[in-house]
Amino acid sequence: xxxxxxxxxxxxxxxxxxxxxxxxxxxxxxxxxxxxxxxxxxxxxxxxxxxxxxxxxxxxxxxxxxxxxxxxxxxxxxxxxxxxxxxxxxxxxxxxxxxxxxxxxxxxxxxxxxxxxxxxxxxxxxxxxxxxxxxxxxxxxxxxxxxxxxxxxxxxxxxxxxxxxxxxxxxxxxxxxxxxxxxxxxxxxxxxxxxxxxxxxxxxxxxxxxxxxxxxxxxxxxxxxxxxxxxxxxxxxxxxxxxxxxxxxxxxxxxxxxxxxxxxxxxxxxxxxxxxxxxxxxxxxxxxxxxxxxxxxxxxxxxxxxxxxxxxxxxxxxxxxxxxxxxxxxxxxxxxxxxxxxxxxxxxxxxxxxxxxxxxxxxxxxxxxxxxxxxxxxxxxxxx
Numbered sequence: 001x002x003x004x005x006x007x008x009x010x011x012x013x014x015x016x017x018x019x020x021x022x023x024x025x026x027x028x029x030x031x032x033x034x035x036x037x038x039x040x041x042x043x044x045x046x047x048x049x050x051x052x053x054x055x056x057x058x059x060x061x062x063x064x065x066x067x068x069x070x071x072x073x074x075x076x077x078x079x080x081x082x083x084x085x086x087x088x089x090x091x092x093x094x095x096x097x098x099x100x101x102x103x104x105x106x107x108x109x110x111x112x113x114x115x116x117x118x119x120x121x122x123x124x125x126x127x128x129x130x131x132x133x134x135x136x137x138x139x140x141x142x143x144x145x146x147x148x149x150x151x152x153x154x155x156x157x158x159x160x161x162x163x164x165x166x167x168x169x170x171x172x173x174x175x176x177x178x179x180x181x182x183x184x185x186x187x188x189x190x191x192x193x194x195x196x197x198x199x200x201x202x203x204x205x206x207x208x209x210x211x212x213x214x215x216x217x218x219x220x221x222x223x224x225x226x227x228x229x230x231x232x233x234x235x236x237x238x239x240x241x242x243x244x245x246x247x248x249x250x251x252x253x254x255x256x257x258x259x260x261x262x263x264x265x266x267x268x269x270x271x272x273x274x275x276x277x278x279x280x281x282x283x284x285x286x287x288x289x290x291x292x293x294x295x296x297x298x299x300x301x302x303x304x305x306x307x308x309x310x311x312x313x314x315x316x317x318x319x320x321x322x323x324x325x326x327x328x329x330x331x332x333x334x335x336x337x338x339x340x341x342x343x344x345x346x347x348x349x350x351x352x353x354x355x356x357x358x359x360x361x362x363x364x365x366x367x368x369x370x371x372x373x374x375x376x377x378x379x380x381x382x383x384x
Contacts (some may be wrong), residue, residue, distance in 0.1 A: 002109035011045050018042075026229030051335075059187060114261045118228045127366040128175035129279045130231070132168055133359055134223075135183035135320030136340035137161055139215055140194075143343045143369065149354075152343035153206040158215055160341050163381040165223050168361045169230055171374050175363065177276055178231040180223055181214070183320045183338070184241025184288030187216055196243055203243075204345055214245065220255060228265060236267040237275045242290040276305045280366025283312035288339060289321030298332040309333075321381070323348075324355030335371075341378060 009031050013114075028038040034366050098383035127311050139161075143152035190197050194205040207215075227234045238252045249271065256267040268275050275286040285301045301317050309315060315333035323344070326337040339358045348354075356377070363372040 007139065009041075011041070013334060014041055014045065015039060031304055035215070038379045047278050050162065062174060079226050095164055113223075114257070115259055117327065118225070119262075120232055120264060121230060122230055126174065126176055127280065128173060128365070128371075129177040129179060129282070129364045130164065130175045130182060131179045131282075131284065131318075131362045131364060132163065132174045132227070133173075133181050133183065133338050133362070134164070134186075134340060134341075135181075135338050136185040136241075136323055138181075138185055138188040138340075138342045138345075139219070140188035140205050140207055140209075141342065141345055143349075144206045145343075145347050147346055148344050148349040150343035152345075154212065154215055155381075158219055161382065162222060164341060164359050165226055165378055167373065167381055168359070168378055172361045173363055173372065175231065177233040177279065178227045179235045179237065179284065179317060180227055180285055181284075182220070182236070182238045183286055183318065184239040185243040185320070186238070186241065186251070187212055187244040187247045190244045190246050198242065198243060201347075204347075206316060213247075217254075220251060221258075224255065224259065229263065232264060233279055234265045235285050236252040236265070237277070237287045238274060239269070239286055240273045241288045244375055272304075274299075274301060274304045276308050278312060278363060280307050281312050282364050282366055282369050283308050283316070283333075284364070285317040286332070287317065289319035292319075292324060292374070294319065294328050294335055294337055295330075297335055298330045302332050306357065314364075316364075323353070327357070341381075 013031065017030045018024060019163045024034055024038055024042065024252070026069050028035040031038070046357065048228045078249050086261050091145045105233075137157055138152075141152055141157070143150060145151040176376050189195065189209070190207060191204050192209055194203045195201060196203065222232070224236060236255070238248050238255075240248050252267060252269050259265050259267070271285060273291055277284045277286075283305070285305065287297060289297075297317055297319060309332075317333050317335045319335065319337050319341065321343075322337060322338070325339045328337075338360065340357055341359050343356055343357070344354065358375050358377045360376070361374040362370060365371045
């Protein structure tokens with residue numbers, strides 16, 4: 001017996017024979033099979049549970065590029081032995097998901113016009129770089145001030161971030177180069193469900209993900225264009241965070257394409273969670289801070305960027321993630337963990353975690369390393 005039934009008779013042959021002879025008995029005689037066998041086959045065809053239909057469904061699942069077939073489950077009626085429900089179990093392959101997302105981004109790029117070339121500002125030649133730190137902005141987080149000490153939502157986050165960049169750009173010294181270091185957890189969550197991607201921890205949110213995407217794009221665009229209007233050279237780092245690893249990918253890819261006609265702008269599109277910028281004999285490294293602890297990151301960075309580290313004499317690594325400020329010096333580099341401008345959420349409040357809210361602009365000389373910084377707090381930005 002073949003997979004399609006007795007004597008290799010297919011579903012389509014059974015249906016054609018019935019149509020041609022006009023009766024089930026005539027079709028059975030025409031096909032040379034038992035009448036009861038034909039009736040049983042016809043019942044399964046009508047229910048969509050024939051062997052042939054199952055094989056076709058299985059083949060369709062196996063042909064899906066973004067799913068892995070794991071098995072088949074069947075629910076039977078214990079009284080009659082009749083099959084009541086059947087489903088195929090699959091598992092999405094992460095690499096295939098990534099590739100599918102890349103294809104979607106590429107398709108979106110085709111419809112996004114490039115921004116016209118932005119005129120280069122005139123700045124006196126110097127050897128300075130201004131680093132603008134923004135970490136753990138958590139756009140889309142909801143915090144109730146009576147519970148957490150400070151209100152926070154999408155609107156407040158957008159306003160605070162833009163106030164910081166307006167004030168920071170105005171106060172920072174003139175420099176040839178600027179770095180916008182967006183060091184992860186820019187968005188509070190990473191998809192339709194408001195949970196952390198890896199642990200599934202439920203998050204307090206105040207908006208829909210589609211709106212979150214719009215705000216993230218709008219804020220990033222304004223920051224980049226403010227920096228291009230002030231600095232001859234601009235670098236952008238968008239680091240993977242534990243709250244928004246997928247969103248950081250489409251942010252990097254879409255903005256790199258949007259500004260493809262800007263030779264003064266470099267957006268690091270590396271999918272790795274570690275990033276480096278070389279400025280003369282000064283090297284700057286970035287990582288969100290969720291994969292390596294502060295006392296481990298110097299060795300990981302040195303191994304990852306061996307050549308950059310070897311060419312430079314002043315090395316600095318910047319991380320976020322834990323929302324409080326720490327500076328740790330080792331034989332290899334200075335590692336600085338940064339605070340955030342965002343308010344704490346209910347989870348942090350219940351655990352008694354509290355730290356000073358601030359963001360910094362750090363100025364680096366290509367030969368002498370760290371030569372100055374500006375610290376801005378929410379109170380300063382709000383004129384209190």
